[in-house]
Amino acid sequence: MHSGMIARMVALVALLLPAVATAAQPVSTFRLDNGMEVVVIEDHRAPVVTHMVWYRVGAADEPAGHSGIAHFFEHLMFKGTHQIPEGAFSKVVAENGGQDNAFTSWDYTGYFQRIAADRLGLVMGMEADRMRNLVLNERLVATERDVILEERNSRTDNDPGSLFREQMNAALYMNHPYGVPIIGWRHEIEELGLPEALEFYRRYYAPDNAILVVAGDVNPEAVLELAKTHYGSIAPSNNPPDARPQEPPQLAARRLEMRDARVRQPYVMRQYLVPTYEAEAPGTAAALSVLANVLGKGITSRFSQQIEIADRIAVSTGAFYNDSARDRTAFTIYGVPAPGHTLAEVEAALDAEIARLVAEGPTEEELDRIKRKTRTDLIHAQDDVAGLARLYGSALAVGLTVEDVEGWPDLIDAVTAEDVRAAAENWLLPAHSVTGYLMGTDGEAG
Amino acid sequence: MGMMQLFTRAGAALAVAAALVAAPAAAIEIEEVTSPGGTTFWLVQEQAVPLVAVEISFAGGARLDPADRPGLANMMAALLEEGAGDLDATAFAKAADELAARFGFGAGRDNVTVSARMLADDLDRSAALLALALAEPQFDANAVERVRAQILSKLASDETDPNAVAGRLWFARAFDGHPYARDTDGTPESVKAITRDELAAAQKRLMTRGAATVAVVGAIDAARAGVLIDTILAGLDEGDPPDAARAPETPPAGVEIAELDVPQSVAIFGQKGLPRDHPDFIPAYVMNHILGGGGFSSRLMEEVREKRGLAYGVYSYLANYEDADLILGSVQTANDRIAESLEVIRAEWRRMAEEGATAEDLDAAKRYLTGAFALRFDSNAKIARFLVGAQEEDLGLDYINIRNDLIEAVTLDDIRRVAKILDPDGLSIVVVGKPAGL
Numbered sequence: 001m002h003s004g005m006i007a008r009m010v011a012l013v014a015l016l017l018p019a020v021a022t023a024a025q026p027v028s029t030f031r032l033d034n035g036m037e038v039v040v041i042e043d044h045r046a047p048v049v050t051h052m053v054w055y056r057v058g059a060a061d062e063p064a065g066h067s068g069i070a071h072f073f074e075h076l077m078f079k080g081t082h083q084i085p086e087g088a089f090s091k092v093v094a095e096n097g098g099q100d101n102a103f104t105s106w107d108y109t110g111y112f113q114r115i116a117a118d119r120l121g122l123v124m125g126m127e128a129d130r131m132r133n134l135v136l137n138e139r140l141v142a143t144e145r146d147v148i149l150e151e152r153n154s155r156t157d158n159d160p161g162s163l164f165r166e167q168m169n170a171a172l173y174m175n176h177p178y179g180v181p182i183i184g185w186r187h188e189i190e191e192l193g194l195p196e197a198l199e200f201y202r203r204y205y206a207p208d209n210a211i212l213v214v215a216g217d218v219n220p221e222a223v224l225e226l227a228k229t230h231y232g233s234i235a236p237s238n239n240p241p242d243a244r245p246q247e248p249p250q251l252a253a254r255r256l257e258m259r260d261a262r263v264r265q266p267y268v269m270r271q272y273l274v275p276t277y278e279a280e281a282p283g284t285a286a287a288l289s290v291l292a293n294v295l296g297k298g299i300t301s302r303f304s305q306q307i308e309i310a311d312r313i314a315v316s317t318g319a320f321y322n323d324s325a326r327d328r329t330a331f332t333i334y335g336v337p338a339p340g341h342t343l344a345e346v347e348a349a350l351d352a353e354i355a356r357l358v359a360e361g362p363t364e365e366e367l368d369r370i371k372r373k374t375r376t377d378l379i380h381a382q383d384d385v386a387g388l389a390r391l392y393g394s395a396l397a398v399g400l401t402v403e404d405v406e407g408w409p410d411l412i413d414a415v416t417a418e419d420v421r422a423a424a425e426n427w428l429l430p431a432h433s434v435t436g437y438l439m440g441t442d443g444e445a446g
Numbered sequence: 447m448g449m450m451q452l453f454t455r456a457g458a459a460l461a462v463a464a465a466l467v468a469a470p471a472a473a474i475e476i477e478e479v480t481s482p483g484g485t486t487f488w489l490v491q492e493q494a495v496p497l498v499a500v501e502i503s504f505a506g507g508a509r510l511d512p513a514d515r516p517g518l519a520n521m522m523a524a525l526l527e528e529g530a531g532d533l534d535a536t537a538f539a540k541a542a543d544e545l546a547a548r549f550g551f552g553a554g555r556d557n558v559t560v561s562a563r564m565l566a567d568d569l570d571r572s573a574a575l576l577a578l579a580l581a582e583p584q585f586d587a588n589a590v591e592r593v594r595a596q597i598l599s600k601l602a603s604d605e606t607d608p609n610a611v612a613g614r615l616w617f618a619r620a621f622d623g624h625p626y627a628r629d630t631d632g633t634p635e636s637v638k639a640i641t642r643d644e645l646a647a648a649q650k651r652l653m654t655r656g657a658a659t660v661a662v663v664g665a666i667d668a669a670r671a672g673v674l675i676d677t678i679l680a681g682l683d684e685g686d687p688p689d690a691a692r693a694p695e696t697p698p699a700g701v702e703i704a705e706l707d708v709p710q711s712v713a714i715f716g717q718k719g720l721p722r723d724h725p726d727f728i729p730a731y732v733m734n735h736i737l738g739g740g741g742f743s744s745r746l747m748e749e750v751r752e753k754r755g756l757a758y759g760v761y762s763y764l765a766n767y768e769d770a771d772l773i774l775g776s777v778q779t780a781n782d783r784i785a786e787s788l789e790v791i792r793a794e795w796r797r798m799a800e801e802g803a804t805a806e807d808l809d810a811a812k813r814y815l816t817g818a819f820a821l822r823f824d825s826n827a828k829i830a831r832f833l834v835g836a837q838e839e840d841l842g843l844d845y846i847n848i849r850n851d852l853i854e855a856v857t858l859d860d861i862r863r864v865a866k867i868l869d870p871d872g873l874s875i876v877v878v879g880k881p882a883g884l
Contacts, residue, residue, distance in 0.1 A: 045494050046824040087752060090742035095810045097817010099741070114821050146755025153710035154758050154778050158608055216824070261707065262606035265599050299539045308592060309536070315595040338595055369543055376546030379565060382495040383825045
């Protein structure tokens with residue numbers, strides 16, 4: 001439950017980025033003197049508020065050999081301070097009719113409460129308190145380590161698909177820490193202890209490394225006053241996370257085959273290393289986003305039309321682009337073979353569609369449909385203000401600005417057919433990719 | 447700072463909590479509307495965002511699948527977006543995209559559901575498209591085969607997914623002889639055997655106006671909402687709500703193990719519960735919140751996770767189906783410690799049955815449940831789902847206003863009385879994995 005979004009967060013951000021608040025939900029931004037950023041999204045439909053604090057630190061900022069400490073520490077944040085007794089944080093939220101949780105990704109760690117709008121000060125006070133005043137001991141750390149090993153069992157070790165994606169990721173990144181799983185490698189989780197946790201906390205948990213997002217039935221000026229009261233007095237660390245080790249030129253297409261006796265439905269997956277919105281020319285990210293939609297989003301996509309419907313080689317296909325990350329990210333495609341068809345056939349069919357797109361580019365009809373969908377997604381997004389809070393928080397946490405978020409639909413609108421074709425040609429490069437087959441222990445050899 | 451509130455929370459926070467109770471009631475005004483065509487539904491007008499959510503539940507669902515065709519309702523629902531009228535699956539998807547309308551179809555044990563999210567500006571055309579899917583689904587041969595292959599692929603994956611195996615086994619064991627014993631997705635054999643004619647017949651039989659419960663939430667008034675609902679339901683038969691077929695009341699006690707080579711065992715435990723209309727249902731709901739429903743603050747979470755580190759998650763909930771009322775729960779623990787988790791859970795089950803709750807437990811539960819009620823109503827989509835559930839359970843138009851009073855009225859004696867239904871030795875438990883010591 002804590003970090004319930006550990007695996008979902010990446011996909012979620014990609015889905016939500018096209019959405020921005022409109023006049024119905026005005027967005028205000030502030031910055032406190034200590035460097036803490038503040039985003040307020042107004043929505044007065046219900047007397048509730050979502051309060052989130054995002055730290056610009058995640059699994060990709062962990063010291064080598066201590067994988068999982070960012071997520072482990074996220075769990076420890078619920079343990080207690082001098083003012084909040086051990087284990088009381090979530091209880092106090094609950095006793096005030098609120099819900100709380102937290103999540104960890106490679107780039108950020110977030111904490112949130114959903115609660116009646118008149119309790120905003122209460123949860124702000126508690127969140128500000130645990131930013132610097134956490135009290136930990138060896139006993140707490142040891143029990144929580146067991147919880148996290150069970151979490152790893154549930155998420156990863158009990159599911160061959162998760163283990164496969166972990167292997168894929170490790171192969172995609174030759175040098176960057178995105179290749180290390182967010183939850184950590186089991187043998188390293190087993191060794192995490194109090195000193196590693198405290199070191200991580202002192203280094204990264206400070207207002208100048210944090211973003212406050214408040215969404216709901218609130219007034220921006222009142223939120224700013226509350227933020228000054230609760231967060232404003234906390235001293236900055238002046239010690240932001242270091243730049244991460246970057247990828248060297250990738251020169252070799254990598255392939256892996258994983259066999260697990262539990263696999264009953266084999267599939268093929270490929271990941272390409274590509275730019276993000278933040279790190280490179282923004283137009284490239286927009287073109288890659290449209291490209292993912294053309295190739296593999298829904299029944300109207302090319303993969304689906306050709307490989308599932310026309311040729312009936314696959315029962316399922318898809319393409320995803322994670323546009324919001326601090327460093328180079330993954331463009332993912334996959335296909336699940338239909339009975340009687342091999343992984344190699346599906347892979348060849350995916351490649352053929354990419355080749356056709358590189359040769360011909362998308363049609364104007366495809367381009368128009370995807371652009372229109374991006375615009376209308378904005379309207380649907382208005383029904384979920386907590387989703388808008390996650391959108392802004394995740395974008396700011398990877399180094400984007402509110403203006404970047406709001407400018408995204410215009411960037412999508414500006415994408416041309418040639419941009420999409422060129423993105424496929426320039427970025428879906430075998431040398432920058434890993435192709436993986438997940439298979440059972442008997443049956444086909446790929 | 448606000449910290450001082452924490453130390454006085456028993457007094458001060460309680461006073462504020464009481465003030466909160468009225469909040470959702472004040473914010474949400476539910477109208478009961480009868481359309482010109484005679485369909486009665488619940489409406490909440492919400493003009494702040496230019497969207498309309500329509501939620502429809504057709505009573506019946508997978509429990510009405512023929513005995514040799516489990517999975518029929520599920521496959522039928524999956525095909526509703528795969529072509530209708532003269533639109534094939536691709537054309538239907540493009541038409542929905544064009545209107546920026548989002549449609550979802552599903553089947554559960556007790557119902558077939560339709561969720562529609564539409565732009566207020568394009569409501570008439572969106573409703574007409576949805577009506578086409580309900581009135582004239584194609585069940586085109588190519589789409590049928592494609593969806594069949596997708597379901598078979600999922601069923602194959604489920605064979606070694608410990609959560610899927612545990613869920614199937616628990617229901618198979620508990621409801622022998624009743625449709626609930628069968629999985630809603632069906633079996634590979636039944637899914638392979640389903641024909642186009644069976645799908646078309648199931649759609650006509652299950653999705654009738656008589657079986658429909660409807661809610662509308664969004665930027666629309668009552669008159670227009672009535673016309674909208676008539677448009678959407680126009681092609682359906684009149685029909686009657688299906689009969690209930692009471693299921694076996696008491697799942698078999700004891701532990702059944704299904705061996706699967708995974709490092710962590712998945713356990714599902716459960717027993718008989720209370721019907722939604724039982725006078726002690728609300729006390730049972732509060733009791734379960736304290737026992738295993740309250741997220742991080744429940745007793746099961748405290749004992750299994752926080753104190754012993756035995757699991758990432760553990761929970762229990764009141765599961766009310768049309769034909770059976772249950773208390774169900776789940777935990778996942780490494781194979782060599784799952785026996786300990788189950789022992790702790792049984793002990794908590796027993797402690798609640800024998801001692802009930804403390805005043806502090808009850809107070810904390812009431813403050814959470816009354817305060818968090820408002821969190822269910824912060825989007826049109828959530829409100830629409832609530833309105834359908836409230837109608838199906840026959841809770842009445844004023845439930846949203848009195849619900850927190852019902853929670854506040856629960857006493858320690860109520861909890862003690864209702865906790866007697868907990869039967870630690872009678873728990874029906876399924877464990878999937880390679881558990882040691884069971």
